[in-house]
Amino acid sequence: MFSSTAPYKNQHYDELKKNCIRSKVLFEDPEFPTINSSLYFRKPPPGVVEWKRPGEMCDSPHLFVEGISSHDLNQGLVGNCWFVAACSCLALKPNLWKRVIPDWKDQEWDPNHPENYAGIFHFQFWIFGEWIDVVVDDRLPTIAGELIYCHSKQNNEFWSALLEKAYAKLSGCYECLEGGNTGDAVVDFSGAVSEAINLEAEAFHTDQKRQDQLFEDLLKVYDRGGIISCSIKAAPHEIELKMSNGLVKGHAYSVTAVKRVRLGHGLLAYFKNETIPLIRMRNPWGKMEWNGAWSDSSEEWAKVGDTERGNLGITVEDDGEFWMSFTDWCQFFTDADVCRVINTSVISIHKTWDEVVHFGSWTKSAEPLLNRCGGCANHKPTFLQNPQYLFDVTKESDEVLVSLQQRDMKIHRRIGQGENLTIGFNIFKVELNRKYRMHDILTQLCVATSTYINARTVFMRIVLAQGRYVIMPTTFKPDTLGDYMLRVFTDVDSGCRELTEDKPRIKCWSSFFGYPQAVTHVYVHGAEGLQNQDRTGGADPYVIISCEGRSVRSTIKNDTLQPEFATSAIFYRKKPGKPITVEVWNSNAVRDEFLGQVVLAGSVQDTMEPQSLQLRKSGRQAADEMPGRIALRVITATQLIAM
Secondary structure (H helix, E strand, O other): OOOOOHHHHOOOOOHHHHHHHHOOOOOOOOOOOOOOHHHOOOOOOOOOEEEHHHHOOOOOOOOOOOOOOOOEOOOOOOOOOOHHHHHHHOOHHHHHHHHHOOOOHHHHHOOOOOHHHOEEEEEEEEOOOOOEEEEEEOOOOEEEOEOOOOOOOOOOEEEHHHHHHHHHHHHHHHHHHOOHHHHHHHHHOOEEEEEEEHHHHHHHHHHHHHHHHHHHHHHHHHHOOOEEEOOOOOOOHHHOOOOOOOOOOOOEEEEEEEEEEEOOOHHHHHHHHOOEEEEEOOOOOOOOOOOOOOOOOOOOHHEEEEHHHHHHHHOOOOOOHHHHHHHHHHHOOOOOEEEEEEOOOOOOOOOOOEEEEEEEEEEOOHHHHHHOOOOOOHHHHOOOOOOOOEEEEEEEEEEEEEEEEEOHHHHHHOOOOOOOOEEEEEEEEEOOOOOOOOOHHOEEEEEEEEOOEEEEEEEEEEEEEEEEEEEEEEEEOOOEEEEEEEEEEEOOOOOEEEOOOOOOOOOOOOOOOHHOOOEEEEEEEEEEEOOOOOOOOOEEEEEEEOOOEEEEEOOOOOOOOOOOOEEEEEEEEEOOOOOOOEEEOOOOOOOEEEEEEEEOOOEEEEEEEEEEEEOOOOOOHHEEEOOOOOEEEEEEEEEEEOO
């Protein structure tokens, strides 16, 4: 993630505070004034609103009272449980909240130096790839002297109310925070990568093996500083409906712990080493808890020793925080947002990732071929007009993380245009030597298609084999305009870059050396019947595809007589009549051994159907044919280049 910070609305906190102290006036924010439009655009609060500073509501205001805690927060009148849940998660991560609340010690009220109080605070959010510093005054909306939005349990603690005001300023007004996604807020607090998991559709509670794997994944995310939240789907008439088990539908919960809890008492518990996966959550309301197994006073806790219970901090009170078995969590919750703080540090004991970030736009041009908003693959005539990003997997296989994020639309809610675009992306495996944009989807292998959804972020984790790939981020419908940020994470440098050119450029010397007349795709899909080539009884074959002095080499298939190469190449040909050669070699530590070749005449008829072709030691004479049969399955396709 990026470290530079930009001032929102060009308001510089240090300058503004110094001016206020020098002038002996309290700051009043002209960019977010104390008027109705800062509160709502449609639904006014239920009462007469007065804007008050903390000192007008209590005798000894503080940013923090006895530190910062996930128990500090309670949700107010606006339906932003998603934001409050994210704040609860944030409070558990000192490395994150100290970035969101910068200079937190200096911003604290100092009773020994009241002259330093200027009624101004600032907070930082990671917005669309950039840290933004947001300044606010401390005039907060109240009804009958009480804060009406997010507030702390302690009536003289104000970090959560001021943080919410800064986020409301970014979003346009307080009502713009009505309804949202916890994962989005967590990303804005951290620059993390958010993954949405549909617990209901995946039915983890019915598949123990997949459930165990999910728990291990969440445990790893939690232990490495990630943030997890969850919710239960609800019909419009069920929003915030309490279920008989104590859970609330249409309501966001923050996950405050993921643990393997040891069962048993005393030394027997350690020798037996029996554990159960549990998960702890907090209701942003600060009350109303799960009442099933492993709830605060349930009999299951008798299975856990006093020391273990003490370590877990079990409290029997309606404070909104509770434990559940992981199986029950998978069964009763329908959605989870998993936010990974991706480690890109060069020096770390944990896994580090190589990150590439690209910003782009889906745009429309008067020239149709220059459009970059072709819609999803359902729209074949325009699909390939979308932006295309090429990257390489250089290891034998690698886990790749892809995050596609669009600009947040909440600020447009007040004019009735706050809905997210429906977005997604495709990943294609392409020729090993491709460096120009794709123009023919029929000759490419689509290895993955993300979910298309009107969420701010679409995320995918996928393991890819060694090779070259193209990611195509798109909107669902053509001619839909918008901005996006694409983030690609791999184990090692992937060389991820945008493909901007459609074909080779015409240069000043092209008239002397020639310009490509045609483009040919060659696909070698496998070989069969190799003879034993070494003492172990196997071979280590690889393929070289050559054309007009250029070649592409496949990876080596170790110790096999039945290799599947799945190797492709693309050649821009100045002399289409010249042949294309496919050679098979056996890798050797001292000297590679030539096994045979197929020479495809320049005039060979292209086909999209696999051809089984006999290899020869020499492409010249049938008499030189190798003993035994070696066949390649080859597809070729040639197109003239439009000038």
